[in-house]
Structures are given as C-alpha cells and as structure tokens.
Amino acid sequence: MATRLAHEAGALLLDVRRRDGGHLDAASLRAAGDRSAQEFLAAALASARPADAVLSEEAADDLARLEAERVWIIDPLDGTKEYAEGRSDWAVHVALWERGELAAGAVALPGRAVTLSTDPAPEVPSTRRGSDEQPWRIAVSRSRAPAVAENVARVLPAELVPMGSAGYKVASVVLGEADGYVHAGGQYQWDSAAPVAVARAAGLHASRLDGSPLRYNDANPYLPDLLVARPELADALLAASSGSATDPAPAVRSHT
Template identity: 30%
Template sequence: MAPKPSHIPEGALEAARAAAIEGGKLALSFFRHGAATSADVSYKDGGSPVTEADLAVDRFLKARLMDLAPHFGWLSEETADDPSRLDRRHVWVVDPIDGTRSFARGDTDWTIALGLVEDGIAVAGFVYAPVQDVMYEALPGGPALRNGAPIRASGHGAIAQARIAGPGPILDAMEAARTPFRRMPRIHSLAYRLVHVADGSVDGALASGKAHDWDLAAAHAIVTAAGAVIETPSGVSPTYNRTSTMHEPIAVAGAALAGDLARLLSAGPIARAAGHKDAIAGL
C-alpha cells in the first residue's frame, strides 16, 4: 500500500473557511425565519429529515473541498460512505446542515459544520451559524476564534451552579437526581452547542449516544483550542475516521467539570437517558 500523504495544501484551510460561509449562504436561500423551509423535505430510515438544502450544500462543499485537496478523504452525513477514507491520513468531515429539524421549521440554531481530521484527530474546524453570521473556527496550533476574536472556555470546575446545555431527557434526569446545575436553553445543532462551551457562554455541554463524526469533529477542534475537552463515560476523548461513525455519550467542558459530567453519564437513570449502552441499572 502506498504511504498516506501528509501534506495540507497551502491555503486549503482558508479556502475551506470561505466555503463554509458560502455554503451557509446557499442554505439561507431555502431558509424561512419562523416558518417552514421552502426546500423539499424527505425522511431517512429512522425518521430523520433531510432537505433539498442539505443535499445542495453537501454537493457544493464536496466539490469545493475535494478540489482543494484531492488526496483527502471525505465523510459527510449526506454522502454515501466511501470506505477508501479509512486509508487517508486527512479526511474532511462535514455536516452540511447541522440541526436540520431546526432549519426546516424556521428556527435559527443550525450551522454548517466542517472539520478536518488528521490520523483520527480533529485538527481544524469551522462551525458557521448563517442566520447570526457567526463563525467559530480553529486551525492547527492556533487559538479558537469567534468572528476573528480569540475565545476561551470558562473553566468552571464543578457541577454546582455550572451552566449546562444538552438534550432534554438528560437534563430532566439530572434534575430528578437533584444535581445542582443551571439548565440552559436547548441548542439543537450539536456543533453549535459545543462551541458555546468554547466561547464561555455555557460551562458544559452534553450529547447522547447518537452523535456521529460529522456532528462532533469540527466543534471538537474548536473546543480543544479553547481549553476545553470532550470526554466519554469510558474516560476517553473521541477519535474519528473509524469504520463506525457513531460515538458514546459525551461531556464537553474544562477538564475537571467534563470528568464529573462524564461520570454522571456512565450509570443509572442519567446514563439511560443519554443512551449509554453500558448504563448500570439502579445506580
């Protein structure tokens, strides 16, 4: 087998940033604030929606990004998986519209999520919120940025009074267990939820065990650059470009808080609410 190329073409990441914004503008052409999208809507197996806009943005981003770096792999929610990505050192990992349900009903908390994975690690990411015209980003070795300004996670170190965003069933279970946190409004785009940890507007974020590479990779690069971590109930950080794209439940925060939240997700009713496959009944 030929060696895996290691070169990131000069200017590729800057062009990817521009492509994410252009993809957002394309999605906005189908968006109706407070009303149903003008795009045709269909449903995948399992009932998840996909719109004409998702597919249009996916085609645009794939053409643009693969032209920038033809030797990179490609993984997207809306493209049939090509196992050849597993042989590539670098892989674009894309969700053309993260938060499709929100987009389709006219809510504003959806994003374009575009990440670059190197040897399984998220090394660069762009999470663009088109309605707000807000870009979160991180490049290899650089700081996390929000519209060009450096951002940093809050570093809140304990669950007590921590501002936590996450799926309703998980937060309901935490409240039922009398966990002393501050519940934040639901942010439907998972990538958008995670980058709110990066800018310090929430202290921690949670996701159930249904997230895929394309939901996490772009935001993972950004939250890491902002001084936060992503931790699973197994005590590890997610890696990407594996055969399976699905992940365990995750907690995102500064290291101490993320560890405490990940332990909450590992057992009992909170773990069951998060869909953790190894939840321990009765604990």
C-alpha cells in the first residue's frame, strides 16, 4: 500500500505541475501540489485503513496517534521548492509505524519515474569510491549545507553533493549515486520516516548524528538531525560528526 500510494501521489503531482505550472507563480504551485497530494493520501488512507492514525506535514495533529498501534507518517510533497522549479529532486513519502517501529515505507521520485520501497528491498550498488582520485560523495542540502558536513568533507575526505529534498538525498544513497547523507539543523519525522525505512531495508545505516536511534511517533514531531550511509562508511561519518551541535527542539506545533 505504501508503494502504491506514494507512486499514485507522485503521478498526481506531475499532472498538477503540467496543468498549472505555466500560469501559477512558484508559491501557488507549491501550495497546489501540497494540497492535491495531501487530499489524495488522506482520502486513500481513510478509505483503506480507517482505524489507523496519520501524521502528516500538511494536516493538523491532534495527538490521537499516540494511542494508536499503527500510524502512517507521510510527507505528501517533500521538496516543494524543487517541485515548483521544475526539477526532479523532490519526493513523496509514505511510511507505516507499527508498535514502536517503522514497519514499511516507500519513497517515490516522480521526476525520475522511480519508487523505492521496503518490499521488495532495494539492492544498493557497489562502489569504488573512497580514494583521492574518487572521493566519497556526501549528499547535502542545496540551500545550506550544515557545518558538520563541511567537517566530514575535510576529515574523510569527501565531495559534498547538493541536492533537493531529504527523500531524494536518502534515495541517492540507496541508488549508489552518493555514499552518505548528513543533515543537521532541523527536520521533522515526516521528512525521514519513509526514507529511513527504505534505507534500512536496503541494509544502510540510519541514525541520529550522535549514533542514537531515530524515534518516530513521539509527541513532538521534531527530529533535527540525520545520518544515512553505506555500512562501510558509517563509523567514519559518525566519528567526523560527533559533538556537532544541532538546533534545540522547538515547541510542539499547535494542535488545532
């Protein structure tokens, strides 16, 4: 279900961009995409899994999910800026949390006609990177690569590769186009739940920057930092990232 819904929401978003991209400004196109994908996913989940709770970036959170055994954690459009710019590095996230753990997930990359899922789990390609001639590639934010990533690049050494959405950056590691993804400075659970589920299914390392576990369906959805990496690179990245400051957790969003 996660795979199907992520794929279908992605197809819908492509239709919205084709239909409205020529006459809406960037802000309006981003809003139209967010709204269309949220409405589709909310209706599909309500119909197919009415007893399950949902945590979405684009919907109010009444915290009823904290009493639920199954919670869908979704980001209907991850990378709205890239989406509105006509780029391909945006994604749709659909994950299922069940009894304390991520149980399933899918990340659609509609701009590339690719959907990655926990079932079947992707196979991460082998790589020959890690030398002076071909350094490790670390995916980072297009707009603000964190200072910790700059430190990682010096220590390994590594090449920093700017990309759009969080889901796309994790997907780049799964697809073998990057070797790790380092993020600090603020994210929410919907930014990483589905990508982390897919990355773990593929055998990749996924944790906080200090190596501690990523926890989902907490009352405060803020989850400020993330490290996803090839297993052979994880220890080096954790060491280079250790002691890095992250943003203090903001207050829980208003639940209205």
